[in-house]
Amino acid sequence: MIIVMNPTATQTEIDNVIARVTAAGLKVHLSEGKLRTIIGLIGEKKLMVQLPLEAMAGVEKAISVTAGYKLVSREFKNEDTVIDVGGVLVGGPHIVVMAGPCAVESREQLLESARIVKEAGAQFLRGGAYKPRTSPYSFQGLEEKGLEMLAEARSLHGLKIVTEVVDIESVPVVGAYADVLQIGARNMQNFQLLKAVGKSGMPVLLKRGIAATINEWLHAAEYIMSEGNFNVMFCERGIRTFEEYTRNTLDLSAVAALKNLSHLPVIVDPSHGTGLWKLVRPMAKAAVAGGADGLMIEVHPNPAEALSDGNQSLTPANYQALMSEVAAVARAVDRRMA
Amino acid sequence: MIIVMNPTATQTEIDNVIARVTAAGLKVHLSEGKLRTIIGLIGEKKLMVQLPLEAMAGVEKAISVTAGYKLVSREFKNEDTVIDVGGVLVGGPHIVVMAGPCAVESREQLLESARIVKEAGAQFLRGGAYKPRTSPYSFQGLEEKGLEMLAEARSLHGLKIVTEVVDIESVPVVGAYADVLQIGARNMQNFQLLKAVGKSGMPVLLKRGIAATINEWLHAAEYIMSEGNFNVMFCERGIRTFEEYTRNTLDLSAVAALKNLSHLPVIVDPSHGTGLWKLVRPMAKAAVAGGADGLMIEVHPNPAEALSDGNQSLTPANYQALMSEVAAVARAVDRRMA
């Protein structure tokens, strides 16, 4: 942390700031320029962030020069993390695919979806049993019945299950059926839930909040890891911008940024990220070319019958085409499909 | 809902759309133009939103012409809602003020804050006992001990208490101490929590999500109201934009918009909304002039000692000045301070 004093700061004001930070257990490094004094703070980040530095007399601004997270960072762990989900490795040389319907709607729909995605090469079946919806009057999911259907699909087709958990209460029940717990975009800063899935020890797929900075996203992962759970994967799913043509703006530069800043795997969801099925195939290829470790894709046996997000779901034929196109791109960047 | 067909849509595609929506229990109103056919849907909104209309062959777009909420709307209830919080009325002709520190830090700090805000005319004491923080290493609040201090301040100074509840588990304990349950920005779409505070029946202050549209905010209130709890007040606290000078962009036009669309009261929080104490006074005046029913203001006996958000807290002297300035503006728009 660097404190930049005003050009008009008095010696007393400077002394007061130094006294205050010293009292908090920090050391200071003073730089007295011709125009202004700069005070560098040395010590525990935790102590610094609790000081209201910019409210102190004579302070112009306080600038953080180090991150507020630790466990998620490349500095903490340089080599890429590879998460073992029951034998399927996420984050290594292979590209994983998580595919399936947005929501579990019925046993038939789900088993048919599972068959389709398995045949074309997915390792994970996705599908929501608990659905957070903007309106209280929209379809909210089949809940535990949906989880049972997911488990049946797993045993029939040998797929891993990734599905969303929306509150602390349902962590145990979702955890009993799922292989990966998904934290949805709306809950990225539901810190109690992050701690709960941290304590569960299960692999977690952490979706980016709709307006979350990369920095906040890294901190959200830190919440999970600070509970001792290192099995965290990020999932970029688009951010909210002024653009109205796409449902969200899929931020692929966040993938490259995360790969620089963190050792954790990164998945990309071009279905929610664009909201338009026509854009899913090109963006899936772009994601893999840009360094993503996996894809999350909405597939529905019949998108026009879907109860949720049908407009962004791929047909089986489109999904198969995507898989072979993505495989070619994966080879071009020295990766292989899992 | 209006379905606009492509100019190239075939009669079969049109018939399929009609068959599908009819099967879902809706009626249609057909408009066959020279260039394109338009299909109006008549019936329950609930049935419409579950149809993936834009995924159907021949459909160019589906346009919603009615809101997905009901209880929050001016159509449902034309006269302004006035919420009675133990004798203090929110939403009537008077402007209420909720003031106090961002976080409860100690008994001394809180009681001193309570004294200051009471003297200058607040009706509510604000102060967080549970603090959602970006980093797991930041101060997280005094929890139940903080609630006890709030209750003590209430009995000493005759103030009502508004404080945040961050998860379902703590709704009973926060409800036991508070007069108004605050839903923070990060939880605006934590639907399980919205339902829980809805079931509590207690007055709820619903802060706007950092990137929530007015429409999503209205729907979030609908979640609470659909549980039978009509005691909901909105709180505008700034949205996330590209602007970096202010912490958030306080959207005062949302106040006027909400007053047109809904009958519920609207509070404005210029402290979080700007993040800069120098902007709090002008924005408080602007909020009241623009139609807000109340203000939420951060005040700290000594902002430079605050453990959280000291940079945006007012000193006691600034707060007193704000109160007399706001009173003058209130009179100019035919309101009075409560």
Add this chain to the structure above:
Amino acid sequence: MIIVMNPTATQTEIDNVIARVTAAGLKVHLSEGKLRTIIGLIGEKKLMVQLPLEAMAGVEKAISVTAGYKLVSREFKNEDTVIDVGGVLVGGPHIVVMAGPCAVESREQLLESARIVKEAGAQFLRGGAYKPRTSPYSFQGLEEKGLEMLAEARSLHGLKIVTEVVDIESVPVVGAYADVLQIGARNMQNFQLLKAVGKSGMPVLLKRGIAATINEWLHAAEYIMSEGNFNVMFCERGIRTFEEYTRNTLDLSAVAALKNLSHLPVIVDPSHGTGLWKLVRPMAKAAVAGGADGLMIEVHPNPAEALSDGNQSLTPANYQALMSEVAAVARAVDRRMA
């Protein structure tokens, strides 16, 4: 400027940075911490901004601690600037009002508008003769004929004229008819045009770019002022955000921010800022309560007949109501209508 070196930066890298900035004519102030070295730069801002500091080996980040503008700042000139537009003072104790139609459509429409706004108390007539429009097929303005009508309205009603100039070529012709040259939002960073209106010496109303930060806006004003023209007034007209209910998000906190950072007057345009006539009156009151020096309001004798932006224009009756409501608010903040 402060250069923060990486914790792993070598002495050679540090020496190279110092050598480079010294060669550029700057002095350095070194602060060697336990973890990292920090290099403060002393000298001309102009020299600093041309150095690609973050591209140099060993540099973690370069942080600007001083503004890149000068003439617009409160540091340069502490007292408020008052601009004399032919006897009407902008920026002093009085609130000025600029009102009229979005576009000049016809002589009848303009003269009728002028009469209405004059009667209710405006000092300026606004109206576009050159209209920048998203589509090349939309109405583009009456050009010089429109300017002639504006001049006629001026002589008939004693109003000052503010109208937009869209390119360098038309600065002389617009300048020949107008009292204030308006730079529209799309041209806020059309630097050649800024220099041209700077050279004209005429009063300039500088609208904020649709996605311009306050900092960029201040720099745009600096372009005008650096040509020797100090008669610049800002006009906040809303920024582009994710919100779709309003046409733009009117950022009133920018008014308070500008009044802190700069000595120049600030006008607010709630008509473009919200795009909805129902929101214009509350936001006009909020603007004045929040410290604006004036308002720009769209008024049309018959909004339903307007060729441009009819949806946000006030009827004469609404405009008159606005003027008396705003006058009450102005008195509450110790201002008077001009």
Add this chain to the structure above:
Amino acid sequence: MIIVMNPTATQTEIDNVIARVTAAGLKVHLSEGKLRTIIGLIGEKKLMVQLPLEAMAGVEKAISVTAGYKLVSREFKNEDTVIDVGGVLVGGPHIVVMAGPCAVESREQLLESARIVKEAGAQFLRGGAYKPRTSPYSFQGLEEKGLEMLAEARSLHGLKIVTEVVDIESVPVVGAYADVLQIGARNMQNFQLLKAVGKSGMPVLLKRGIAATINEWLHAAEYIMSEGNFNVMFCERGIRTFEEYTRNTLDLSAVAALKNLSHLPVIVDPSHGTGLWKLVRPMAKAAVAGGADGLMIEVHPNPAEALSDGNQSLTPANYQALMSEVAAVARAVDRRMA
């Protein structure tokens, strides 16, 4: 255009709307629902956009169902446009590369840059001679001297020249030296300049405005094409969002969107798009995998010496690595480097 009337609209209001649009030369198609009447408009888009429909009594909203552009659209021309720039084809099966420094700084720097980019396979040399800069005190470019250097580099290395034109006055001089006129982000809605480059007939590279929607961008291209110049290529260069880690948010989904909506070629600039040289290589690969027709890349012989944007420029070695990596991705999507 579809006009949705209020549920409470009277027959007179409906009749008035119909009379008004009919008088404007449009035909109507009436759909009288149980709850509300919907009026479809048939006729020239140009006539519709000039009507202030939402300001008319009884109208709830007016919804545009067709685009306001024509010449740029896939409906107007289904096959991809291929632009012939002196023998180099843009928009066909080959990926073109435009590389070079952000700004022309000196003859040595430019010729060395040209040699480097030519050797590694670029077809175009980029480099700004006129630089729009936020601050009037930043380096503004070498102007015509810079153009002469670009022309010399062209004749030495057989590269085409793409460089920015910032105002109407300099269209002839820039056109005399350049092969492609670049319209920068800040000028995307400088409509006078768009018309001027339209009239020039020269190939135009149209960068996306910092907060321009895809729809506005298409309209900007329409301005150029409506002057008879069909040689327009888009260049995605990042949009402004809340994210601060990257300089802009590179919106690759816009590439796929444009390829669906328009027949014009699309170039991607990952250098400005991210602002961080470490992200340029992954995003260049992502762009080509996602369907871009070419890349614009900043390369500098010595980024640490650059006068402008050194932090985002690639070193020669990084650029060469990028070119071979991108070639592999191009083959994976059935494209080849030009």
